[in-house]
Each structure stands twice: as C-alpha cells, then as structure tokens.
C-alpha cells in the first residue's frame with residue numbers, strides 16, 4: 001500500500017503541508033534543497049537521514065555541495081511518488097528543523 005503511486009491531487013495535498021518541497025520534472029518525484037550553516041551540519045543531516053532511510057528501506061536520490069543538500073524523492077519500484085516519499089520528506093523537514 002505504501003508503495004502505491006499517488007495521483008497528482010494526492011501529491012499536491014501532501015505538498016501543501018510540506019515546507020519547501022515541490023513537484024519535480026514530469027511530476028514523478030518531489031524535490032527540496034536544504035541549506036545549512038556549514039559542511040559539518042549538512043553532513044550530520046545526511047547521516048541522520050541515511051539511518052532513517054535504511055530503516056525504512058527507502059532511499060533518497062541526493063547530492064551535496066559544501067553546505068547544500070539537494071534531494072529528490074521517488075519510489076523507483078512504483079515509478080512515481082508514494083506515501084513512503086512523503087514520510088521520508090516529513091522526516092527530513094523535522095531533522096532540518098532541529
């Protein structure tokens with residue numbers, strides 16, 4: 001169930017409650033950039049997210065340049081955005097917020 005592709009409306013509804021995230025490309029993924037004070041904070045965030053992602057068995061597509069972490073989320077198996085992506089995005093926002 002968690003890996004069922006969400007429709008456009010369900011994604012829009014979820015995004016309304018997700019600070020900073022937007023629909024990417026063809027609507028098959030969501031994305032956000034996180035900017036930190038420095039590299040250490042960016043990497044600490046990535047470490048925390050990596051552990052949560054591994055627990056969820058759901059992994060981000062991301063890159064890091066100095067203090068910026070660019071994240072794209074989708075569910076490869078489903079070929080789109082699912083509840084798992086929304087859950088991981090929420091976690092990232094919580095970790096970013098403190």
Ligand SMILES: C[C@H](O)[C@H](O)[C@H]1CNC2=NC(N)=NC(=O)C2=N1
Nearest residue numbers: 057058059060074075076077078
């Ligand atoms: C076997 C394992 O459950 C799958 O390969 C998982 C791993 N992590 C994953 N992460 C993401 N983002 N999408 C997936 O479809 C996915 N599949």
